[in-house]
Amino acid sequence: DAGVIQSPRHEVTEMGQEVTLRCKPISGHNSLFWYRQTMMRGLELLIYFNNNVPIDDSGMPEDRFSAKMPNASFSTLKIQPSEPRDSAVYFCATEGDTGELFFGEGSRLTVL
Amino acid sequence: GNSVTQMEGPVTLSEEAFLTINCTYTATGYPSLFWYVQYPGEGLQLLLKATKADDKGSNKGFEATYRKETTSFHLEKGSVQVSDSAVYFCALSLSGGYNKLIFGAGTRLAVHP
Numbered sequence: 001d002a003g004v005i006q007s008p009r010h011e012v013t014e015m016g017q018e019v020t021l022r023c024k025p026i027s028g029h030n031s032l033f034w035y036r037q038t039m040m041r042g043l044e045l046l047i048y049f050n051n052n053v054p055i056d057d058s059g060m061p062e063d064r065f066s067a068k069m070p071n072a073s074f075s076t077l078k079i080q081p082s083e084p085r086d087s088a089v090y091f092c093a094t095e096g097d098t099g100e101l102f103f104g105e106g107s108r109l110t111v112l
Numbered sequence: 113g114n115s116v117t118q119m120e121g122p123v124t125l126s127e128e129a130f131l132t133i134n135c136t137y138t139a140t141g142y143p144s145l146f147w148y149v150q151y152p153g154e155g156l157q158l159l160l161k162a163t164k165a166d167d168k169g170s171n172k173g174f175e176a177t178y179r180k181e182t183t184s185f186h187l188e189k190g191s192v193q194v195s196d197s198a199v200y201f202c203a204l205s206l207s208g209g210y211n212k213l214i215f216g217a218g219t220r221l222a223v224h225p
Contacts, residue, residue, distance in 0.1 A: 004155070031210065031211065042215060042216070043201065043215040043218075045212060048212065055210060056210070056212070091155055093155070093156075095211055099144075099211050100158045100161075101148075101156070101211070101213060103155030103156045104155050105155050106154075
C-alpha cells in the first residue's frame with residue numbers, strides 16, 4: 001500500500017485566496033483525521049471522520065475552514081479565504097485495525 | 113483537562129550516547145500512551161506504545177515504561193545513532209470514544225557523529 005497520500009506537498013498563496021488540501025487514505029481505514037502543525041501550537045486535531053461522516057469538528061478554528069469526505073477514498077480540507085496565520089503543515093492521518101495512526105507526509109501551506 | 117508535557121529541545125547528543133526524553137501526562141481516565149517520531153520532511157510514525165500501567169513499549173532500541181504513579185512515559189535508548197535525529201512526540205489517547213490523540217509539543221533530537 002502506498003500509505004496516506006496528500007497533495008499538494010507545498011503551496012504558497014496570497015491572503016484571501018482559497019486553498020484546498022487533499023488526502024487519499026489507506027484503503028480499508030475507516031477513520032480519518034486532519035491535523036495542523038505549527039511551531040507555536042504544535043499538533044492540533046482539526047476534524048475526525050468515521051465512515052465518511054464528520055464526528056468531531058471541534059478543532060476547526062473558524063468558519064473559514066471546512067472539510068469533506070465524499071467517499072472512503074478521498075477527503076479535502078478547504079480554507080476560504082486564507083490568512084497568513086493559516087500558514088502551517090497540515091497532516092492527514094488514518095487509523096488502522098490496531099489503533100495506530102498512519103500519517104501522510106503533510107501539506108506545507110504558506111499564505112503571504 | 114488532558115495534556116502531555118515533554119522536555120524542551122533541542123537535545124543534542126554524540127553518537128552512542130544514552131538518550132532520555134521526559135514525558136508526563138495529565139488525564140481524567142486511563143489513557144494509552146504513545147511515542148511518535150517525525151523524520152525531516154515526513155509525517156509522524158508510531159514508534160512504540162503502552163496501553164496500561166507498567167507496560168513497556170519497545171521498538172528499534174527505544175523503550176518507554178508506563179508509570180501510573182508518576183504519570184510518566186519517558187523515552188530511552190541506550191546508544192543513539194545519527195539516523196535517530198528527528199522530532200519525537202509523546203501522546204495519549206483516552207479509552208472510550210474514538211482514538212483522539214493528544215500530542216506533546218515534540219522534542220527535537222540531533223545526534224552528531
